[in-house]
Amino acid sequence: ADEALKVLYEHGFSRCMINASGDIRVCFPPPDKEGWRVGLTGLNPKSEGPTRFVTLKQPGAISTSGDAFQFLDING
Numbered sequence: 001a002d003e004a005l006k007v008l009y010e011h012g013f014s015r016c017m018i019n020a021s022g023d024i025r026v027c028f029p030p031p032d033k034e035g036w037r038v039g040l041t042g043l044n045p046k047s048e049g050p051t052r053f054v055t056l057k058q059p060g061a062i063s064t065s066g067d068a069f070q071f072l073d074i075n076g
Contacts, residue, residue: 001025001061017056022064026056038062 001020005027008016017036018025026036035057039050056062 023061024056024063025061026058028058035060040064 001018001023002025004018004020005016005025008018009027013027015028015030016026024038029035035055038054038056040052040054041050042048054062
């Protein structure tokens with residue numbers, strides 16, 4: 001995510017958010033916003049939706065992990 005941000009900066013983008021499979025990196029926020037609002041879900045993201053929110057400000061990053069999307073079920 002850090003390397004992607006460097007590339008965007010090199011091409012003149014200063015307001016961006018990068019989501020690299022749960023690793024989120026932000027630079028300057030959208031116009032008229034304090035920061036980037038990121039929603040965090042529980043274990044059933046498809047049915048629950050975000051239950052908590054964080055605001056990331058520049059320079060900012062957050063990393064999430066869990067088994068909500070990436071897991072393997074073998075024989076139940």
